[in-house]
Structures are given as C-alpha cells and as structure tokens.
Amino acid sequence: MLQRQNYIYLTLIIAITDFKIKYDNSILGYFWSLLKPLLMFGTLYLVFSVFVRWNVENYRLYLLLGIILWNFLSEVTLNSMVLLQSKASILKKVYFPRWIVVIASSLTSLLSLLLNMIVFFIFFIFSGAHFKVSGLYLFVYLAELYVLVLGLALLLCSLFPKFRDIHHIWEVFVQLGFWATPIIYPISIVPAKYHKLIFLNPAARIIQGCREVLIGPGSEFLSLTNHIIIITFAASLFVAGLLMFNKLSRSFAEDL
Amino acid sequence: MIILEQVSKMFRLPHDKKWTLRQRFVGILQKKTYEDFYALRDINLKVNQGEFLGIIGKNGSGKSTLLKLIAKVLEPTSGKITVNGNVSPFLELGIGFQGDLTVRDNIFLYGALLGLSRDEIRNRYDWIIDFSGLERFVDAKLKNLSSGMQVRLGFSITVSVESPILLVDEVLAVGDIDFQHKCYDCFESFKKNGRTIVFVSHDLNAVEKFCDRVVLLEEGKAITEGCPLDVLTLYKSQEK
Numbered sequence: 001m002l003q004r005q006n007y008i009y010l011t012l013i014i015a016i017t018d019f020k021i022k023y024d025n026s027i028l029g030y031f032w033s034l035l036k037p038l039l040m041f042g043t044l045y046l047v048f049s050v051f052v053r054w055n056v057e058n059y060r061l062y063l064l065l066g067i068i069l070w071n072f073l074s075e076v077t078l079n080s081m082v083l084l085q086s087k088a089s090i091l092k093k094v095y096f097p098r099w100i101v102v103i104a105s106s107l108t109s110l111l112s113l114l115l116n117m118i119v120f121f122i123f124f125i126f127s128g129a130h131f132k133v134s135g136l137y138l139f140v141y142l143a144e145l146y147v148l149v150l151g152l153a154l155l156l157c158s159l160f161p162k163f164r165d166i167h168h169i170w171e172v173f174v175q176l177g178f179w180a181t182p183i184i185y186p187i188s189i190v191p192a193k194y195h196k197l198i199f200l201n202p203a204a205r206i207i208q209g210c211r212e213v214l215i216g217p218g219s220e221f222l223s224l225t226n227h228i229i230i231i232t233f234a235a236s237l238f239v240a241g242l243l244m245f246n247k248l249s250r251s252f253a254e255d256l
Numbered sequence: 257m258i259i260l261e262q263v264s265k266m267f268r269l270p271h272d273k274k275w276t277l278r279q280r281f282v283g284i285l286q287k288k289t290y291e292d293f294y295a296l297r298d299i300n301l302k303v304n305q306g307e308f309l310g311i312i313g314k315n316g317s318g319k320s321t322l323l324k325l326i327a328k329v330l331e332p333t334s335g336k337i338t339v340n341g342n343v344s345p346f347l348e349l350g351i352g353f354q355g356d357l358t359v360r361d362n363i364f365l366y367g368a369l370l371g372l373s374r375d376e377i378r379n380r381y382d383w384i385i386d387f388s389g390l391e392r393f394v395d396a397k398l399k400n401l402s403s404g405m406q407v408r409l410g411f412s413i414t415v416s417v418e419s420p421i422l423l424v425d426e427v428l429a430v431g432d433i434d435f436q437h438k439c440y441d442c443f444e445s446f447k448k449n450g451r452t453i454v455f456v457s458h459d460l461n462a463v464e465k466f467c468d469r470v471v472l473l474e475e476g477k478a479i480t481e482g483c484p485l486d487v488l489t490l491y492k493s494q495e496k
Contacts, residue, residue, distance in 0.1 A: 010368040017365050021356045090352035094345060094369045095328035165277045250331045253324070254267070 010096060014104035018083055022108075033112040037071045038119065044184050056186045061120070061127055061215050066183035068116040069207050072109055073149050074174040080105040080153040081160045081167050088256035098249040099242075102153050110146070129215055137213045140227070145206045148234035154241030158248040161255035181207065202233040258303040258326055258421065258452070263335030265321050265476075269293040295321040297476045299335070305420070306450040308443070310457065310467030310484065312491055317473040319456045323423045326454065341452070342419035344370055353406060355399030359390055362398050363413060370417045380416040387438070388412040404430050411435075415442055421452045428459070440466070460488055 023029040041064050049059060056062050083105040084091075091098065124131070160166050181204040182190070190198060198204055209221040209230075220226075270290040296318045303309050311319050324330040325337060327345035352369070353362050363384055367377035385391055388408040393401060401409075407430045414422065428439050443466055446453055457463055463470060463484060470487040472480045480487055 006368070006371055006373050009373055010371075013365055013368045017354060017357055017361055020361065021354065024356055090354075090369060091329075093327075093329060093352040095343075096369060096371075163277055253329045 007097070007100065011100050011104045011107070014087070014100065015107040018086075018104065019108050021086075033075075033108075034115050034119065037067050037116055040071070041067050048184055054186050054189070057217065058127060058129060058215050061124060061129065062186075062211060063184055064120055064123060065211055065214065066181075066207050068113065068120060069145065069210060070178055070181065070183050070203070071116070072113045072145065073152075073203055074178075075109040075112070076106045076149045077152050077156055077170060078167070078174065079109060080157050081170075084157050084160060084252075085256065091256055092253045098252055099154065099245060102150070102157050102245070106146070106150055106153065113142075124214070131214075135214050137222070138210055141206050141210045141213065141230075144227070144230045144234050145203070147238050148202055148206070148230075151234060151237035151239075151241040154245040155237070158241070158245040161252050162248070177201065177203070180204075183207065202230050205230050257305050257338075257340045258301070258454070259336075259338040260299050260301040260325075261336045261338075263296060263299045263301075263325065263332045263337060264294060265296040265318075265325060265330060266333040267293045267295055294476050296325070296332075299478055301471065301478065301481075303452055303454060305341075305452055306447075308447055308453045308455065308466050308468045310455050310463040310470040311473060312457070312460070312463060312470060312487070313473035316475075318476040319473055320425055322473070323425050323454060323456060327423055339421065341421050342371065342417075343421045343423060344414050344417045344419040345423045345425075353398050353410070356397060358397055359394045359401070359409065362409070366410070366413050367417070370414065370419070372417060384409075384412045384416050387415070389435075404432060404435075407431055408435055411439060419451075421454070422446065423454050423456075425456045426458060428457070428462075460492075464488055 019030070023032070026032065028035065044067070045060060045063055048054060048063070080102045084101055087101055091101075156166055156170055180198065181201060182198065187195065187198070187208070199208075205221055205226055209226060212218050212221050268290040269292075299322065311322060313319050321330065323345065325332055326339060327343055328337075328339075329345070352366070354365065357365065363381060364374070364377055367380070368374075372380070385394060388405070388411070390401075390405060390409060393405070398406065398409075407428075411428070411431070428436055431439065440462070443453065443455075447466070455463070455467060467484050469481060470484045471478050472487050472491055480490060
C-alpha cells in the first residue's frame with residue numbers, strides 16, 4: 001500500500017512524535033534519557049567503589065559501559081510495548097505494517113545509546129585510557145546487540161496485546177538479568193562453575209566483548225567463536241520474533 | 257476496485273474478558289465463557305472503480321466492520337478481499353490523532369500514516385489548513401480542539417491524499433453546515449474524477465443524493481442492494 005521509501009519516513013515520524021509526547025512538559029526534556037543511566041552509574045559507583053571494592057582495573061569505565069548497554073536493552077524492550085499500547089488508536093484505524101512501531105521505538109533508544117556512548121568516551125579520555133584501532137570492533141558488538149534487542153522486542157510485542165502480563169514479567173526479568181550479568185561486579189568473583197550459566201546470556205557476552213575491546217584486559221570474548229555464538233543467538237531470536245510478530249500482529253486491532 | 261467474496265468476520269464476545277495470565281489459567285478450569293458473534297456473514301460485494309457506494313443499516317449491523325476489513329485494519333475470519341489501488345480510510349471520530357501533539361505535527365504524522373512522503377505532505381499542508389479552516393490553531397494541541405474541528409482536520413488530510421479509494425464512516429454529522437457543504441462539494445468532484453468512495457452514513461438524504469448504489473446491512477448480512485431509492489424505501493419501511 002505505502003511505497004517503500006515512505007516506510008522510512010513513517011518510522012522516523014512515529015519515533016519523533018513519540019519523542020515529543022514523552023518529553024513534553026518536562027524541563028530537562030531529552031536530557032533525562034542521558035541523565036538516567038548516569039545517575040544510576042553515580043549511585044552504583046558510590047556503593048561499589050567506596051563501600052565495596054572490586055579489584056577491577058578502570059572500574060569506572062567498566063561499570064559505566066555495562067550500565068549503558070544494559071540500559072539500552074531494557075529501554076528498547078520495555079518501551080516497545082508501551083509504544084504499541086499508546087499507538088492503539090492509530091493501529092485500530094489505519095493499516096500500515098505493525099513492525100514499524102517496534103522499529104520506531106528502538107530508534108529513540110538508539111539515539112540515547114549513542115549520546116551515552118559519547119559521555120562514555122569523555123570519561124574514557126579523562127581516565128587516560130588509550131584507544132586502540134581494534135576498539136572499532138565495538139560497532140560490531142553494538143550491531144549484534146541491536147539485532148538481539150530487536151528480536152526480543154518483536155517477541156514481547158507480539159504477545160503483549162493478548163497477555164498484558166508480559167510487560168510486568170519482563171520488567172522483573174530485566175531486573176534479574178541486571179544482577180545475573182556481570183555489570184557491576186567482575187566475572188572473577190563468580191565461582192567458575194557458574195560462568196557457563198552466566199554466559200548463556202548473549203547480552204553478557206556482548207557486554208564483556210565491548211569491555212575487552214575498549215578497556216581490556218583479557219581477550220576471551222574477542223574470539224570468532226564468541227561472535228558466532230552471539231550472532232546465532234541474536235539472529236535466531238530475531239527471526240523467531242519476526243515470524244511470531246507477523247502472525248500475531250494481524251489481530252492487534254482487535255486486541256489492543 | 258474492491259471485491260469481497262464470502263467474507264465473514266467473527267468476534268468472540270467474552271462474557272468476562274480475560275486480560276491477564278492468571279485469569280487465563282483460572283479460565284482453563286472454567287467453562288468457556290464466550291460466544292461467537294458474527295459481525296459480518298458471507299458478504300459478497302463488488303465495488304467498481306468510480307462508483308459511489310453507500311452502506312446503510314442500524315447500529316451494530318456491521319457497517320464499520322466492513323469498512324475496517326476493506327481498510328485491512330481487521331482480518332476477515334473467512335473469505336477473500338481484493339482491493340486494487342490505495343485506500344484512504346476515514347473512520348470514526350478522532351481517526352487516531354495524538355491529542356498531545358499540535359495540529360501541525362498531527363498533519364505530518366497522519367499524512368505519513370496514509371502513505372505520504374514529507375514533501376508530499378508539505379505540498380498539501382496549506383491546502384489542508386485552509387480546507388479545515390484551522391489557520392489560527394496550527395500550534396494548538398489537538399486535545400484542545402473541539403470534536404468538530406478534529407473531524408474537519410481528519411477529513412481534510414484524508415481527502416488531500418487523493419487516493420483512488422476513499423472510505424468514509426459516519427463522521428460528517430459532527431461538522432457544521434458550512435463544512436458539510438464543503439465535503440459534499442468534494443464528493444461531487446471525486447465522482448467526476450472517477451474515484452471510488454464507500455460511504456457509511458445515517459444521513460439518508462446524503463446517501464440518496466450521492467450514491468450510485470446502496471447496500472443495506474442487517475445483523476451482518478447484506479439483505480438488499482440496488483439503486484438508492486429502492487433500498488432507502490425498504491429501509492424506511494422497516495422502521496415502523
């Protein structure tokens with residue numbers, strides 16, 4: 001129905017208007033999306049560098065990067081469901097491919113991820129860390145993360161209109177995942193027998209990979225095997241999400 | 257051209273809607289508490305290009321469901337719908353505007369939803385504002401506009417898309433007399449340009465005046481179709 005090039009414009013305009021609605025009537029506006037992970041970082045940094053001390057090199061960068069990446073995952077997955085709900089009145093009246101809503105909601109989060117990464121690099125420079133050319137591999141990890149997160153969002157959104165509980169359940173899972181992933185603590189404090197379990201989570205692999213590529217030390221997660229594992233996970237989740245979304249989104253107009 | 261073959265739409269009417277998993281699990285133990293409700297049953301309909309088709313019927317007879325099926329918002333339970341050409345739906349009040357956005361933003365959002373590119377919307381922008389008569393309100397939030405103004409805006413955007421097929425669902429009643437005249441003028445020019453219109457209305461005078469053919473729906477079935485005068489006479493005779 002729509003022409004293909006207009007899909008891109010439609011996705012953008014849904015993202016932009018959603019953005020306007022979200023930060024309407026708030027003075028700091030968009031800065032909140034930047035401030036939230038930073039405040040969280042500040043709190044956790046205070047606790048885990050003053051009260052508790054880990055033996056991690058460059059802990060500040062280690063923690064900040066972990067929080068930023070996890071925050072991206074939690075934001076896209078949770079917001080996509082909220083956006084779907086808030087666009088119910090449109091979905092009921094006009095036909096357009098429903099996945100556009102999911103992509104649109106990921107765009108705002110992608111923007112805040114990029115801004116957060118800029119903040120990270122400011123910290124990075126002041127910490128006196130050295131940037132290596134191999135650091136550009138970061139973008140490979142970010143691309144993997146994006147596919148993974150989009151797959152999750154599609155799966156969640158396809159179930160959401162029929163089972164509203166998904167939103168609450170997923171909120172708990174995100175909380176759980178935050179502590180089950182080495183974000184604030186180094187993996188070295190976890191008994192070795194649990195490592196396999198922790199790295200079943202592809203997000204944990206991506207986060208570790210990003211750290212190793214930027215701040216090191218270690219190179220366990222830079223291997224091709226690691227990329228293959230992540231990509232297999234992310235791609236199959238994405239395909240599963242797409243198929244399910246395609247099937248279930250047909251009745252969105254009735255269920256929302 | 258729109259072709260509907262043996263189209264049915266069934267809704268499950270729950271006696272107690274289950275929204276959560278818990279309710280669903282509890283529900284497994286209980287007897288099924290819904291009934292099948294056919295909003296439309298075995299509809300065969302062909303709308304030719306350039307035709308102005310009216311659909312009339314009482315509340316709940318399936319008129320809006322029929323339009324939503326043609327607009328692809330709903331999927332038919334059974335049967336097949338073929339639509340050739342772009343469809344611009346104009347369904348119900350509000351048509352999915354975002355109350356927290358300004359009139360200007362809503363024009364761009366809704367235009368994009370109807371398949372326009374940014375440049376296409378820009379080209380139509382002045383016309384839309386002019387036709388809806390909302391010059392003073394472009395920066396006002398939509399929720400602060402009266403319902404009549406919202407309908408005017410919705411109609412103006414939908415018309416400006418110039419898609420070959422237009423679906424209009426009982427909305428013009430909200431606009432004032434002046435705007436209604438403008439709309440009817442619009443319809444006249446559509447007819448001249450050979451655009452297809454499916455028109456749902458309770459305004460029987462308008463139906464009689466504009467429609468080439470009228471379908472009467474009753475409880476989800478198309479009971480007659482034919483020239484406006486005959487169908488309207490039958491419809492009116494049922495009232496007593």
